[in-house]
Amino acid sequence: MKSFIRSIGMVFLTCLLQVLIFRYGIFAGGWVVTCFHIYGLILLPTELSKTSCLMIGALVGASIDVVLLTGGLHMSAGIVTCFMTPWLTTFIAPREGFIREHSISVLHDGWGRFLALSSLISFVYMFTLFAVEGWKWSLLPSAIGKGIASTTMNVILFAIFQGLFGPKPKSKSHTTSTYHW
Amino acid sequence: MRTLIQLIIRNHRLVLFVLLEMIALSWVASTHAHPRGNLAKIGMEMSASWTDAVGRTINFKNLKENNSSLLIENSRLRTKNLGYQNRSITNTISKFGGAWKSTPAEIVRYSTSFKNNVLVANQGSLSGLRPGMGMLENGVVAGLITEVSENHSLVLPVIHLNTNWSVRLGCFGAVGILNWSGESIEYATLTDIPLSEHILPGDSVITSGFQGTFPSGILVGKVEELIVTEADEFQSVTIKLSANYKKIHYVEFMSKKDSAEIDSLLITTAQ
Numbered sequence: 001m002k003s004f005i006r007s008i009g010m011v012f013l014t015c016l017l018q019v020l021i022f023r024y025g026i027f028a029g030g031w032v033v034t035c036f037h038i039y040g041l042i043l044l045p046t047e048l049s050k051t052s053c054l055m056i057g058a059l060v061g062a063s064i065d066v067v068l069l070t071g072g073l074h075m076s077a078g079i080v081t082c083f084m085t086p087w088l089t090t091f092i093a094p095r096e097g098f099i100r101e102h103s104i105s106v107l108h109d110g111w112g113r114f115l116a117l118s119s120l121i122s123f124v125y126m127f128t129l130f131a132v133e134g135w136k137w138s139l140l141p142s143a144i145g146k147g148i149a150s151t152t153m154n155v156i157l158f159a160i161f162q163g164l165f166g167p168k169p170k171s172k173s174h175t176t177s178t179y180h181w
Numbered sequence: 182m183r184t185l186i187q188l189i190i191r192n193h194r195l196v197l198f199v200l201l202e203m204i205a206l207s208w209v210a211s212t213h214a215h216p217r218g219n220l221a222k223i224g225m226e227m228s229a230s231w232t233d234a235v236g237r238t239i240n241f242k243n244l245k246e247n248n249s250s251l252l253i254e255n256s257r258l259r260t261k262n263l264g265y266q267n268r269s270i271t272n273t274i275s276k277f278g279g280a281w282k283s284t285p286a287e288i289v290r291y292s293t294s295f296k297n298n299v300l301v302a303n304q305g306s307l308s309g310l311r312p313g314m315g316m317l318e319n320g321v322v323a324g325l326i327t328e329v330s331e332n333h334s335l336v337l338p339v340i341h342l343n344t345n346w347s348v349r350l351g352c353f354g355a356v357g358i359l360n361w362s363g364e365s366i367e368y369a370t371l372t373d374i375p376l377s378e379h380i381l382p383g384d385s386v387i388t389s390g391f392q393g394t395f396p397s398g399i400l401v402g403k404v405e406e407l408i409v410t411e412a413d414e415f416q417s418v419t420i421k422l423s424a425n426y427k428k429i430h431y432v433e434f435m436s437k438k439d440s441a442e443i444d445s446l447l448i449t450t451a452q
Contacts, residue, residue, distance in 0.1 A: 071212025
């Protein structure tokens with residue numbers, strides 16, 4: 001439960017950062033778009049029910065749409081992403097599965113798994129976003145290109161945040177005094 | 182039917198996904214293809230209120246600075262506007278119409294609960310202020326400078342027992358003297374109005390411009406009620422003052438560029 005509340009707080013925080021700061025992160029003529037709120041979706045607990053995940057994705061997307069005036073694009077992308085997230089998580093999960101109340105982190109799962117899951121989720125999100133935005137079959141190749149470019153940028157951003165603010169290993173230094181007072 | 186319900190329950194996640202996706206795509210369609218769609222309108226309204234709330238939160242700390250810059254801008258525009266008004270009058274009535282200049286300031290000390298109230302503004306002689314200049318609050322008459330130091334000015338507001346103000350009823354009405362009775366800070370009394378003058382509650386009371394303190398036509402207040410005494414040849418009028426002394430903060434001081442020339446003429450005549 002504690003993990004779930006922390007994750008919801010993280011989702012809210014990432015949405016806030018997206019709205020206040022990262023909304024301006026649009027580069028290379030719209031080919032690279034920053035969507036920091038995906039980081040909140042990545043950090044959702046792995047044992048979260050698929051229905052809850054779907055609802056959270058829809059709510060996050062709708063909230064971003066309302067603020068950024070993107071008219072349903074983020075909601076659509078959020079729903080598709082959160083619908084696929086449980087399968088994507090299973091895809092990269094270790095053989096024995098994730099431990100209970102677990103949200104992915106570099107400390108527990110290593111850089112490989114974190115970057116793989118971030119890339120998959122980001123790509124699904126960004127591809128859906130650009131595909132729905134294009135609304136034409138002929139624009140799907142450019143949606144894939146934009147998806148890859150934006151995913152690269154976003155994953156770098158998530159890695160930086162994970163490195164700076166992610167869970168840290170507990171200090172191994174011995175705190176007991178060597179002197180026998 | 183039961184089978185259908187069981188099927189929906191069994192695949193509720195898929196059904197929910199399709200339902201939510203349909204909502205999202207219809208939103209996309211309404212905002213991209215038909216911008217006047219209801220969903221788009223709701224989205225726009227919500228977005229506007231959200232952005233407004235976020236913007237207000239962000240800009241709150243800049244409010245004072247924004248107010249000051251608005252005051253300066255307002256003052257500059259008023260000076261320009263009065264210059265244009267005088268120019269048009271110059272062409273038709275007088276050859277030598279004087280230009281008015283507005284100087285913005287902030288009230289830093291004030292009293293409204295005494296009989297002889299005073300205000301202190303944060304601009305003084307260094308900003309070009311001098312005794313005799315009129316003070317406007319939100320574009321309406323509020324007071325008059327009596328003393329200036331280098332950085333501050335002492336202002337007598339309309340709500341001061343020892344002040345008299347030359348005002349006019351409407352654009353072409355009679356000129357009378359406005360003074361404050363010392364009772365309520367919202368009301369003052371206009372005297373010396375001939376009985377022949379037809380006055381109605383709600384009529385505007387504006388500056389006459391004869392004192393040289395304000396340009397003519399600046400709003401002072403509105404007529405609240407008439408006080409007529411049978412034995413008297415004049416009638417009195419209770420005026421509801423337009424200046425809000427409870428919330429007074431940002432003000433402007435009016436100065437006429439050729440007032441020194443007019444003053445020298447008056448002194449010569451008096452001698």
